[in-house]
Amino acid sequence: MAYKLQIFCLMILIYIVVSFCWNNYKKTKSRHTIIFQWMLITGIVYLFLDMITVYTVNHLTTVNPILNRFLHRLFLLSIFTFLFLVFVYLCALCELDFSSKRMKACIFMPFFLSVIIATINIGSLEYIIGKSTNYSMGVSAYICYAIGFAYMLLGMGIFYKRRNYIASNKVKLLLLAFIVVIGTIVVQMIFPETLISSIAATAMLLVIFMNVENSVVAELDNIHEEMIYSFADIVESRDGSTGEHIKRTTVYVRLIAEQLRKKDRYANILTKDYIDCLTVSASMHDIGKIAIPDAILQKPGRLTDEEFDVMKQHTVKGAELIQNAFYSSNQMYCKMLYDIAMFHHEKWSGKGYPQGLQKNEIPLCARIMSVADVFDAVSQDRCYRKAMSLDEAFGIIEKGIGTDFDPEIAEAFISVRKQVETEYQKFVTREMKAESSPMTL
Numbered sequence: 001m002a003y004k005l006q007i008f009c010l011m012i013l014i015y016i017v018v019s020f021c022w023n024n025y026k027k028t029k030s031r032h033t034i035i036f037q038w039m040l041i042t043g044i045v046y047l048f049l050d051m052i053t054v055y056t057v058n059h060l061t062t063v064n065p066i067l068n069r070f071l072h073r074l075f076l077l078s079i080f081t082f083l084f085l086v087f088v089y090l091c092a093l094c095e096l097d098f099s100s101k102r103m104k105a106c107i108f109m110p111f112f113l114s115v116i117i118a119t120i121n122i123g124s125l126e127y128i129i130g131k132s133t134n135y136s137m138g139v140s141a142y143i144c145y146a147i148g149f150a151y152m153l154l155g156m157g158i159f160y161k162r163r164n165y166i167a168s169n170k171v172k173l174l175l176l177a178f179i180v181v182i183g184t185i186v187v188q189m190i191f192p193e194t195l196i197s198s199i200a201a202t203a204m205l206l207v208i209f210m211n212v213e214n215s216v217v218a219e220l221d222n223i224h225e226e227m228i229y230s231f232a233d234i235v236e237s238r239d240g241s242t243g244e245h246i247k248r249t250t251v252y253v254r255l256i257a258e259q260l261r262k263k264d265r266y267a268n269i270l271t272k273d274y275i276d277c278l279t280v281s282a283s284m285h286d287i288g289k290i291a292i293p294d295a296i297l298q299k300p301g302r303l304t305d306e307e308f309d310v311m312k313q314h315t316v317k318g319a320e321l322i323q324n325a326f327y328s329s330n331q332m333y334c335k336m337l338y339d340i341a342m343f344h345h346e347k348w349s350g351k352g353y354p355q356g357l358q359k360n361e362i363p364l365c366a367r368i369m370s371v372a373d374v375f376d377a378v379s380q381d382r383c384y385r386k387a388m389s390l391d392e393a394f395g396i397i398e399k400g401i402g403t404d405f406d407p408e409i410a411e412a413f414i415s416v417r418k419q420v421e422t423e424y425q426k427f428v429t430r431e432m433k434a435e436s437s438p439m440t441l
Helices: 002-024 031-057 065-093 101-120 139-161 168-190 197-213 215-239 243-260 272-282 287-291 305-325 331-343 364-378 390-399 407-415 417-436
Strands: 126-128 135-137
Touching: 002 031, 002 197, 031 065, 031 135, 031 197, 065 101, 065 139, 065 197, 101 139, 135 139, 139 168, 168 197, 243 272, 243 364, 243 407, 243 417, 272 331, 272 364, 287 305, 305 331, 331 364, 364 390, 364 407, 390 407, 390 417, 407 417
Parallel strands: none
Antiparallel strands: 126 135
């Protein structure tokens, strides 16, 4: 029975490996994706050793005892390593910062201690003759169970505390995978003859692959986002802006949101879903410009009061367009599209437009968008004026704290100035390369 179970699990892992390699070949990989690669490798090694040790423990009279203990040592090491990688993967997925020495010690120390203890006590491993199969028990095995149980419980604690860093549609399945792993460990501890530990590794890898690391699903999401960005590019190009304005503002919006999320006040609001929706919605903030006449939109000089009144209507027109023409089953996304288009020119003091909202009456997404939009607008050339320097652009944001902008949001933006300047320089370099590259037919 054990062999059949392990062979079935191994076939599933091979499918995951082939699919993962095929779809991720030559693609840029995130930190958690790189860890997942090592989980796959360790998982396959673990299943192979599981099958081999099942054979050796059931053929004690024909297998060399030294070889048997050596294989069991490797098997336990593979279990420790896999469970450790699962825990580290979860930390990376939850964007937990473990760069400090203290955090690294908390994460790595239990792993190294368990490996040392298990290795030292491998000689005390006992082989129990069961009704259906033999199995091994002893200090090393108990340590394996204990460390696995501890890592999974700690992982679930981190998962619960930082679940807002993971898309909501992924949370339930990941939680289910943890329950399966912990349940399998408990059953294996109580009924060691069952030899079902391979289920835990396979279930965890399968759920992570299908739910998080499946690039096919990610590509479908990217196609949707690219369509939104392309449509927004067309609209933006009418006032002399380029698609780079959209890309820059979405980068700035994400930087602001991620910085704000570190504060307790916004921790439960700025979830992974919220920030992802915000980033895509930000690209549509000026969609209403499609309804503004070119004579006003592209006017090189200062607008008259009458012309400015027409220009201000791009907020209302954009909100109406989104309300009438865009549909999504994601209510958060629809509302955010509307709020950003309608309210991104409102000011903290209440002197903005179109409704003169003030302070927290303005939706959070629009308050974030306002800072990013103004900064990018003043730091770039427009048909009616030259770009300001970065120092001047940051000065505009600082000067507007408490009048034009939400103080917390503006200060969060200023606090990530180094990252903003880095991203800004990337865009400048990219534009210079594009301008210097010869045109091809």
